[in-house]
Amino acid sequence: MNAIELKNVTFTYSKHIPGAVPALNDVSIEVESGGITGLIGHTGSGKSTLVQMLNGLLKPDSGTVLLDGIDIWAEPKKIREVRFKAGLVMQYPEYQLFAETVAEDIAFGPKNMGLDGDELDKRVREAARFSGLTEDLLEKSPFDLSGGQKRRVALAGVIAMNPKILILDEPAAGLDPAGRRDILGGIKRFSRESGTTVLIVSHSMEDMAMYCDDVIVMANAKILMHRPTAEVFSRAEELTAVGLDVPLITRTAAALRQYGVDIGLDVYTVDYAAEKILEQL
Numbered sequence: 001m002n003a004i005e006l007k008n009v010t011f012t013y014s015k016h017i018p019g020a021v022p023a024l025n026d027v028s029i030e031v032e033s034g035g036i037t038g039l040i041g042h043t044g045s046g047k048s049t050l051v052q053m054l055n056g057l058l059k060p061d062s063g064t065v066l067l068d069g070i071d072i073w074a075e076p077k078k079i080r081e082v083r084f085k086a087g088l089v090m091q092y093p094e095y096q097l098f099a100e101t102v103a104e105d106i107a108f109g110p111k112n113m114g115l116d117g118d119e120l121d122k123r124v125r126e127a128a129r130f131s132g133l134t135e136d137l138l139e140k141s142p143f144d145l146s147g148g149q150k151r152r153v154a155l156a157g158v159i160a161m162n163p164k165i166l167i168l169d170e171p172a173a174g175l176d177p178a179g180r181r182d183i184l185g186g187i188k189r190f191s192r193e194s195g196t197t198v199l200i201v202s203h204s205m206e207d208m209a210m211y212c213d214d215v216i217v218m219a220n221a222k223i224l225m226h227r228p229t230a231e232v233f234s235r236a237e238e239l240t241a242v243g244l245d246v247p248l249i250t251r252t253a254a255a256l257r258q259y260g261v262d263i264g265l266d267v268y269t270v271d272y273a274a275e276k277i278l279e280q281l
Contacts, residue, residue: 041218085165
């Protein structure tokens with residue numbers, strides 16, 4: 001079964017204003033359960049609108065949004081339950097921290113789901129582990145932590161709700177390379193161990209190449225393509241035509257081909273490039 005499915009979804013902000021342009025225009029997409037899917041597109045392509053649709057923050061003007069085969073708007077009064085099922089972590093979520101301790105902040109969502117006692121404590125500690133937070137940090141104030149640690153606390157707060165689908169909008173934005181690896185590596189481990197379907201929005205083509213199994217490309221409020229990661233980045237001309245880039249190593253492979261060293265255009269990680277170069281040698 002597909003974890004996520006959009007059928008002919010259209011949405012326009014301020015649609016009553018003459019000349020308003022759709023943010024999503026007849027969008028249909030399917031994402032299988034499990035694994036990590038990337039979502040890329042230039043500013044204004046419709047990415048943020050799409051992820052807010054999945055969490056029920058926006059309701060389509062037309063079309064259907066399904067999670068695990070169920071129309072999330074079939075019973076509008078139950079839309080709150082959808083937000084527990086599809087956890088959304090917005091860009092710079094650390095600005096939303098508010099509790100006195102890290103543990104209390106992580107526990108906020110599960111408490112609203114009705115959990116308490118040992119089950120709540122277990123959820124908090126497991127979420128902290130997946131997010132790379134050590135036990136000694138749980139009783140500290142989240143405001144005393146580094147930027148990367150705050151990001152992990154915000155992520156843990158969503159993971160603690162045990163969502164079937166985890167949606168992340170630029171989860172590594174503003175972090176240094178080590179922080180990016182820690183956050184995204186933790187997300188990958190969480191997905192693999194828990195079986196949670198993960199959707200990541202990012203402008204970093206290198207991050208998409210490193211951590212995603214497949215990639216959705218958006219342009220002009222529509223889906224341009226949805227393919228395995230290697231295939232998406234092998235179509236460099238189509239990506240650049242809509243204002244996107246490819247990983248640096250993919251551009252390097254293209255340059256090598258011009259000099260007679262053909263390691264393929266589906267090279268999108270340094271490790272894979274090294275394998276292909278060794279084959280040539």
